Amino acid sequence: MQTYLGTRRRWAVVGLWLVGLLILSACVAAPAPAADGGSAPAGDGVVEIRLASYGLGDAWNSNLERTIDGFREANPNIKVKVEFRPGDAYWDKLQTEFAAGTAPDITINQMDWVIPGAARGMFVDLMPFIERDQVDLSAYFYDMAPEWGWRGGLYGGLLYAGGQALYINKDLLAAAGLEMPAADWTWNDMLNYALQLTDADSGQWGLYISPLNPPYWGASFIHGAGGSVLNADRTQCTLTTPEAQAGLQFISDLIFVHRVMPSPVTLVGQENPFLTGKVAMYFGGTWQEGQIREAGFDWDFAHMPAHPETGIRSVQMGSNAWSILSTSTKREEAWQLVKYLMGEGGQTGMMSNGIPGLTAVVESEAFRALHQPQDINVVTSDFANFGHDYYPTPDAGEWWNAVGQELSAIWSGEATVAEATERACAAVDEIFARRPAEWNR
C-alpha cells in the first residue's frame, strides 16, 4: 500500500511538473511590436543598432561594412553592429529570433519574405518615415511598391534592383557567324538563333532558362504570350488560360520539339550551365554576373525578346531590401540607416555588387564602368520598361512551391502543359481558399 501511495505521489509530482511546463509553454507569445518613435540614448548618448545580413562572400561583406562606415562617420551617436549570418537558415532564424524578441533592428530582405512577413506584422511600414523625410521615390527607376508594398504601406528600402537577365556567349555567336541580337528581336528570332547555335554532337545548347518555374523566368514567357500566373488582385491562379499555356508550351517546345534547350531535370546539381561555355544564350539572374565574368569567354547582355504577335516583352524582377523589424525599439535610428542605404551614399557604396535602384546612380559613368565592356544599360532599361514582380502574396512560399511541383512534370515529359497547369491551379486555388479574408487585396 505504501509503495502504491509512493508511486502515486511520484506520479503526482511528475504531473505537477508537466502541468507547470505546460503552463509555461502556454505563455509562448510573440513579442508585442515595439512602440513607435525613437529610443532613449544610453548615458553616453550613443544608441546601438543591429543590422543582420546573410554573408555573400568576403568582398560583399567588407563592401557593406565600408558603406556603413560612411553612415557611422555622419552619425557618431548611432553605433551600427553588422551581423553576417549563413544564408541557408537565415529566414528560419529570423522568425525564431523575432518570436523570442531578440531579432536585429534591421534585416536584409528578399522578395519571398517581405510580404509574408509584413502581413504578419514582422516589419515596420517605412511609408510614414518616407513621407515625413520627403524621400523622393520618383528618383528610383525601380518601383518598390509592387514588390514590397502591402495595404498601402512599404516594408522594404531598396538594396538592389535584381532579377532576370539574358546573357549571351559572344564567342559561340561569333563561331556561328551571328551578330548580337537586335534590341527589337522576337521569340522567333531567338528560336532561329538557338537552332543555329545548338550542336548536339558537341553538347552545345542554344539556350537555357534557370530557374524556370514561375514566378521565376518561365513567368516572363507567360506574360509575353499575354497570360499571367495569378489574376490582378492575386486571388486566383490563371495558368490555365490559353495565353499562359501558350507561354509554357513555347518553353516545352524548346526542350522537346526544337531540342535547343536541355530540360532542367537533366541538369540536376548543375547550378549555372552557362559557365561551361556550352550554352549560347542564358536566361539567368543578375546576381550571377560576377561568376559569369570569371568564366573566361566573351559575353554580353541582350534585351529580352518580344512575343512575335503580342509584341509583349517581360522581365521578372526580384530584388533585395532592408527592412526594420517591428520588435525594434530603435526605429528612428534604424530608419536613418535604411534611408542612408537606399540613398545615394548606400546605393553608390554597394553598386559594385549589384544593380542600384536610384536612377542617378544607375546612369552614372562610375556604375557603367564597373560592368564594361558589357552594357549594363540593356538590363536596367529592360527592368525599367518591362519589369514584372514575382506576384508577392502573404502565402507566396506555399503557392510558389505548389506551382513548381506541378509544372516540373512538363519538363520531365510526364505531363502536358494543359494537365500540369490544371493541377497547378487546383493546388494554388486550394491554398488561396484557406486565406483569411483580410489578405485578399
Place this chain on the structure above:
Amino acid sequence: MHRFALFRRMPGYKRREAFEGYLFIMPWLVGLIAFVIGPIVASFYLSFTDYEIVRSPTFVGLRNFNQLINDRLFWQALRVSTIYVFVSVPLGLILSFAVALLMNQNVALIGLWRTVYYIPTLVPVIASTMLWLWIFNPEFGLLNMLLAQIGIKGPLWLGHSQWALPSLIIMSLWTVGAPMLIYLAGLQGIPTDLYEAADIDGAGSWAKFRNVTIPMMTPVIFFNLVINMIGAFQVFVQPFIMTQGGPRYATLFYVLYLYQNAFQYFRMGYASALAWVLFAIILILTALIFRSSALWVYYEGEVRRR
C-alpha cells in the same frame, strides 16, 4: 516517506555527496529541461493552437488534427515516408549484415576494407548529398554512364516522379557502414565454441549461418531495426537539398513537410500537430517491434516461458 524528508535525515556527508552529485549533473539537467522537455511540452501545447511563430498562439482545440485528415499533402508525406521506411530499412539491414559478414572474414587488408566501408558514414550528409546529386545526373551522372555501358538508357532519377523516391532509397544504402559496424561487433561476440559444436554435429556453412549466426545476431538486428526505422522516419536533409519534395511531391518526406509548414508557411501550430502524429506513429511501430521481439529475438541465457 517523502523524498525531501529522506534527504533531510541523511547523514551530513551523504547529503553533501548527493548535493554535489546534483550539482555536477545540473548542466545536463538544465539542458534537458530547457532544450528537450520544454520544447516537447511546448510543441504539445502548440499543436492545439493556431501559431504563426511571429504572432501569439491562439487555442483552436483539435482543429489542426482535424485538418490533417483532409490534407492531401499530409497523406502524401505519410505515404512517402512509409514507403521509404518499409523499403530502405529492410534493404539497409540486409546489405549491412551482408557487408558485415564479408568484413568478418580473416583476409588480407581487412582493416582497410572495414575503413573503406565505414568512411561514407563519416562524410557530412550535405557533402554526400551534393555528391549523389551528381551521381544521379541523367546526362553526366556516374549511374547513367554505367548503365549506358551495358546498353541501358538510364532514367531521369531525381527529375522523374516515378524514380525520385527509389533514387533516395538507393542513396540511403550509401551509409550502411554504421549498422555494419554494429553487426561486426555482434558477429565477433558470437562464441566460437558454438561453431565448433556445430562442426562436430556435421553442420555445413548454411546450417551454421542459419542456426548459430542468425539467432545469436537477433538482438543486434533488433537494435538496428529500431534505430534505423526511427531514423528513416526522420529523413530531412536529403530531400530538402536534392528535391525540395518534388517532382510532384514524390519525395515529400514527412519531416520535410513538417519543416515547410513550420518555417516556410508560418504554420507552427499545424507543424507541431504533424510532429505529434509522427511521434505517435513511431511510438506504435516501436512498441510493435518490441512486442514482436519475444517471437524472434534470442538473448543468450534467457529461459523462455511456454
